[in-house]
Amino acid sequence: MRLRRNRDASSPSSGSQNLVVYFASDIHASMLCWKKFLAAPRFYGAHVIIIGGDITGKFLVPIVRQSNGVWKSRYHGSDRVLRSKTEVEELKVMAENSGAYAVELGEEEFRALQDDLQGTDDLFLEEVKKRIEKWVELADARLAHEGVKCFVSGGNDDPFEIDKILDRSEVICVPDRHVVAIDDDIEMLSLGYANQTPWNCPRDISEEELGSKIEELASELRDVGHSVFNIHVPPHDTGLDWAPELDSTMTPVRSASGELNFVPVGSTAVRAAIEHWQPLLGLHGHVHESQGIKQLGRTVVANPGSEYQEGLLHGVLVKIDKRSWKVSAQLVAG
C-alpha cells in the first residue's frame, strides 16, 4: 500500500543534489536514544531521519513502596534501597534512559502481580504505550519547524498497538507496510516484520510471508533501482546478521576457551528480494551485535547495531548523490 500522506509535503532536500539520511534502529524505549534521534537532523545535517523498528522496551523495573517508608528496587543486577522521592525519580530517569519501564507499586500490588501474568502483561503494555505517547509529544515539539522528514516503524519486538499512537504525531510518518516518498526522487518501502525467532515476537512471520510482503510493496515502487528498502530484519548471511549461537535454553554457546560462536540469523527472503530488486539502499536493524555496511550486488546494505542500554545511539549516516546515484554510508555512534 502506498502511503500518500506525508507529514511534510515538501521535500527537505528540494533543489539539493544530495540527500542525507540518518538511520537508527533498536533503541528499545531508551529515552536518551530517542532524544538523540530527534537531535540528529541538526547534528548530522540530515534531511531524513528513520528508525527501523524495535522501539519498545524489554524490562519492567518495579520500585516497591515499603511499609517503613523506603522503596526497594532491583536494577542492573543490584538491589537498591531508595530513601526519598528524589532517589525514586532519579532511578526512574536512569531506567527510562536505558530503555526500561520503572513503575512504582505498593507491596500488595507487587505481590499480586507476581502471580498474575496477564496483569503484568497489561501493565507492561500500558507502560509501553505511555512511553510512545511521551515520545510523540517530544517529537512534535522538537521537529515541528526543522523541515526534516521523520519515519518511525515498529519492529518485530513491538506490539501493533503502538502504530496508532505514532500515527497521531504531527511530524512522524509510520511507513511500516507502506511505500512512502522520502524525497522527490526516492521512495522507500518499509517492513517491521522479521523471520521467526526463538522468542515468537509480535511481528515474527515465516520467510514465505515475509517474501510475499516485500514482493507486494516492491512492485509498487516507481523506480526500484533508486529506492530504499527499510526492512527491520537484515538479509541472511551478510555479516549484518551474526548473533551468538544459542542452545535450547537460550544460553549462548561457548567454546572450550569461553568464546562465543556467531551464526547468521537474518532473513533469506530479504536477501533474495534485495538480490532480485537491487534497490539503492537497504537499511536494517534487529541484530544489535552485527553493525556494518556491506554490498549485495549494487545495493548498499547497512545495520547500525545497537547499544541502547548504554544510551549510545548507533546510526548509519547515508549521503545519496542524486546526480550520480552514488551512496556513501558510514557508521556513527552518538
Add this chain to the structure above:
Amino acid sequence: MASDSTSSVTLSLSTRKTSGLVRQVSTMDTARYSITQIAIQFVFLITAAWVFYPGASMEWATVFVVLGSALVGIVYGLFGAVYARSGGEYVFISRAINPVVGFAASFSLTFWMAWSAGTNAAILSIFTLAPAVSALGLQVHSAGLTSAGTFIGSHTGLFTIGMVVMVLSTVGLIAGMRIYFRSQKWIFVIAGLSLAVTLVVLILGATHVLDFHSHLDSIAGAGSYNRVIATAQHQGASLHPGLGFAPTINFGIWPAESLLFGLLAASFAGEVRNPARNQLFGIVGGMVISGIALVLIELLARIAIGGEFLRASSYLASTDPTKLPLPSAQLPLLISILGGSPVLTVIINLWFVLLELLLPAACIIYSSRCMLAWGIDGSAPISFGEVSERFRTPTVAIVISFVIGAVTLGLFVYTSLFTVLSALIAQSITFILVAIGGIVFPYRYKRLYEASPAKLTVAGRPLMAVAGVGGTAFLAFIIFRAFVDDHAGVNSKSGLITSAVVFIIGIVWFFAVRLIRKRQGVDLDLRMKEIPIE
C-alpha cells in the same frame, strides 16, 4: 521489618516476547577465556630467567603481578560493562581519552599481537617441542631422538616447524572458527589431564618420592647434578642470593608477559546481564586462577628440582651451553627428567606443547578481529572488514596477520633483532592508556558512567578510577623496568624503534584515512562524537 519482597525476575523478564533476551554468560566462561589468553605455559620463561635476578622470588613476583594486573583487569572489566558490544581498546581509549590515541594504541596492539603469532610459533619449538623430544631421547637412550631435539631447536628447525604451525593455524582459521573451537575443546581436555599429571609429578618430587638428582645423574652421568651447580657457581652465577624486595618486583616483567594478556578477554554481555559481576570477576578471576597455577608450578619446581640447580642450569644454558650435560635447561625437560619415565615425559609435555600450539592462532584471531573492526568502521580499507562468503571468516585480515607473523618468525629465528619480550613495552603502553582512561572516564562521561553497571564505588570513589590509578602505577613500573632491564631484552634498539615506528604509523594512518574518507564524503570525526541533547 519488611522482608526483601522485591524480585525483579517475574516483572522484568518473563512477560515480554522480545528477541535477543538470552541467558547471561557465566563468570566462569569469561574466566576461561581470560585463562586461555594468559598462557600459563609461559612458566618456562619465568624459570629460565630467574637466575638473572639474584634475590628475586618467582612466587612473590607472580603474586605482585597478579595484584597489579588485576587492577588493570578491573578497569577492563568495567569498560566492558559500559561498552558491551563495541568494546576493545580502540573504543575504550577513543572515548575516554582521544580518538587518535585510541586508534594508534589499537593499531600498535594489533601489530604486536600478529607479531606474537610468529614468536609463539618459534617458542613452541624452543621451549616445548625441543625439550620434549630431547627428554625422550635421553630417557630411552636414543641418539636419534636427542639429535631430533637438537634439530628442532636449530634455526632451520625453528623456522620450518614455526611456518608449518603458522600456515596450519591460518588455513584452519580461514576455514572457520568451528574447526578452531573443535580442536581447542580436545586440546583443553588433554592439556588439563597433562597439567594434572605434571602437578602430581612435581608434588612427588617436592616430597622426595621422586628424586630429580638421581634421575639426572642416571641420564647424564654420575655427578652431573653437582657438576652443573659447581660449574655455574665457578662462572659467576649467583645461586644463593637470599630474598630481596627490589629484585622480586623487578623480576615481575616475566610473569607480566603472561598474566597481562588476561586483559584481552572482554566479553559479550547480552541483553540480560550483570556485567559488573561477569566481566569484572571473570577477567580478574581468570588472572587469579592462572596466578595460583603459576605460583604452584614455580614453587613445586623450585623444591622438586632444587633452586640451586634451576638457577645453575639456566645460567649455563644461557652463557656456556657446552658445560651443560643436557640439550637445554627448559622447564619441561627438567620436569620430564624428574618424572623418570618416557611415558610420563610424553604426558607431562602435552600441556606445554598443546597450549603453546594454540597461541599463534589465538594471536591471529585477536589481530584479525581488530582489523575487521577497522574495516567496518571505515578506519581501514573496506577489504579489512570483508568476510568470505564461503567460509564466513575475515580472510583478508587473517592473511595480513599471518604475513606479519611469518616475517616476524623469520626475523626472530635468523636475526637478533627481537627477543621473546620485545612486544612488552608497546603492549603495556596500550594497556596503560586503558588504565588512564579508567581514571578519567567516570568524570568525563558522568551520565553514561552513572547509568551503567560500571558504577561501583570504593571508599566513596569510583572503583574504575581507583583501579585505574593503581593499574597505571603498576604498568608504569612494568614499562620502566622494560626500558632499563637488559636481561629481558625488551630495550633492544630494534625493539624500541619498531615500537615507536608502529605507534607513529598508527597516528599517520588515522589522519591519512580521515583525509581520504573526507574526500569520499565520509566524516570519520563523527564516528564516536556524542550527540548533545538538552
